[in-house]
Amino acid sequence: MRGADPATVRRALDAGDPLPGTGGFAGRLDGRLVRDVLGRRPLFGTPADWGFAPDDVTGPDSSPVPAGHVRERVDGHLVDRRVWSLPDPPTETDDDAAVGAVSRAVRGAVSAVDGSDLAVAFSGGVDSALVAAGVPDAPCYVAGFPDAHDVTAARDAAAAMDRDLRVVELDHDALERAVPEVVAATGRTDAMTVSIALPLYLVAERAAADGFDRLAVGQGADELFGGYAKVVDPGNDDRVAATTVRGATREVIRSLPDQLERDTLTLRAAGVAPVTPLLTDRVVASALPLPGRLLATPDERKVALRRAAAGWLPDSVVATDKKAVQYGSLVSRELDRLARQAGFKRRMDRHVDRYVESLVGG
Template sequence: MTLRGTDPDTVREALEIGEPLPGTFGFAGEVDGRLVRDVLGRVPLFVERGADRAGDAWAFEPGALEDPALFPAGSVASSGEAPSRVWSLPEPTPDDPELVLETLDRSLRTAIERVRERDLKIAVAFSGGVDSALVAELLDAPIYVVGFPDSHDVEAARTAADAMGRELTVVELEPADLERAVPEVARAIERTNAMDVGIALPLYLVGKAVARDGYEALAVGQGADELFGGYEKVVRLDHRVEAETIRGAVREGIYSLPEQLPRDVRAVEAAGLEPVAPLLYDGVVDAALRLPDELLADDEIRKRGFRRVASEYLPEAVAMRDKKAVQYGSLVARELDRLARQAGYKRRMDDHVTKYVDSLLEA
């Protein structure tokens, strides 16, 4: 298969009319002798690093290449030519608040319908936060949480599942699980830095449990924080962002997705599953881009508009719940730090966890 994510005709039409959001969950691969990757990079595509021209040296998995580099999101490259960007995110003016919330609700339901059409045996990676809870509720699929026994995510998932009247499968971790998984995850994502490995590990480990139970796909809530204003920095407008408005800061976060998503996709694929991200459907992205500042974030509530839609489907306590980043909520980051120190990589060393990960790959 030389194209993933959609059919060739959809890509051809998107190229012809310059449509960046043609109604897909992302795509990448080869169409009519041209390499393509969607505007948000939702499907990973790799080429040989340093190559001046796109040719036969490309792959969906980085391990298939000698020195892989991500093909630029939103770009096209014909054989013998350098990649050129042909799609950029739309810049619509903010819509009327009630109208855009109706559009967002409708787009979310369309995304779920599109997932169901594929008739996959699917489970949901569930942290108890609003993102994964909404995906779980709309899909009505089994829910799994991963974490160490005393972790925030396990407790939050249990209370959210109780509030939703759902049965929860808890994948409890122990340090040996991380030791075994770290080299597998690092090779799959082609990254060894502590942050990326810490984020990918919970996805991989919950995916392994889901795959053992006979499922084909893992649904995730990825993208909600970037699309809807889930980060503190978009409210503070501090040194971490260049924008001067909340809406501009959210847009900066969306532009970070092409670098982040391949990590998450590869972690789930390495577990033997197909990743499914309903919140990253083109229609949902388009609606998110139309949200005014007051439906994004402020000092009191982040992801305000998204939570308003979610509250139509979820108990209020779940729809309004804040969450921790997965590497911290699962306590994977804490345990990675502990393993690194036990192996002799002390905190006084620069990037001591990254050095520990590198040592496992060399073993």
């Protein structure tokens, strides 16, 4: 069992408690496989043949265990049984109380991170800056092409926070070299997965080469706290089914298991273990009751998180708008450019996917 001791997981199973005070867990317990409610640790295979990555499984069934489920044998059949669901607490009506809960949870989570052998993936946005604030002696890393938004934002934020920033400058050779490694780690060749995973992989690879065993990341903040544009006006956005900001945010939270599987496998393949303080149970519990006005408005996203960061981070960092990593690093743009240079034109269906497949012999 990774992420929690067996006794804690047993108590959570007995009580039906989805948030028992951990940072996520997965593994084999009492003859069955168990994965936490948000799938913060990937888990694959069967109770008799399992692992934390698909390659750890020797038999034919290396499918992932769904988040919040146990996988067990029942009358000779392999069964996935849901044991936890994401809580749906009442909406908090006191804005000060809600922001206070977020502030206490986030500061407690990031301050509890062990800073030894640790680097921070740092884009200059409020998420990664909060993580970095908890480990003031850890170096910060950002990856991007020379004119990338993330590189500029990270430099500005690092200067404002007086932090050591190490820039991983990307080029086409780095992308082409890393694409097969990312595909091998994730098992996916679609352009979106690869363009998100590439900057994570290349940052982690550099941190590992510099001697760091762990990489702290801000994963989860956008999903939990209303960081996506599609949650701002969900009634008029066909990317979500919900019609309220809070409902759309919960919809996005449910996408976390798939995203975390991608990111965790990518980082491990690069040689580091991910550290995700903004996904601890206490932080999750503080986010779930937030009203829509403290999640996203037409003028501001991650409202409660930014208010919680005020007074701890420089104002310029609190207010910084962050781009998604594939765009902020310019990896998505340059992967498209490489695809077109290789003859995969935009008029072709899935032209970048096809280019990726060509790099791995698909």
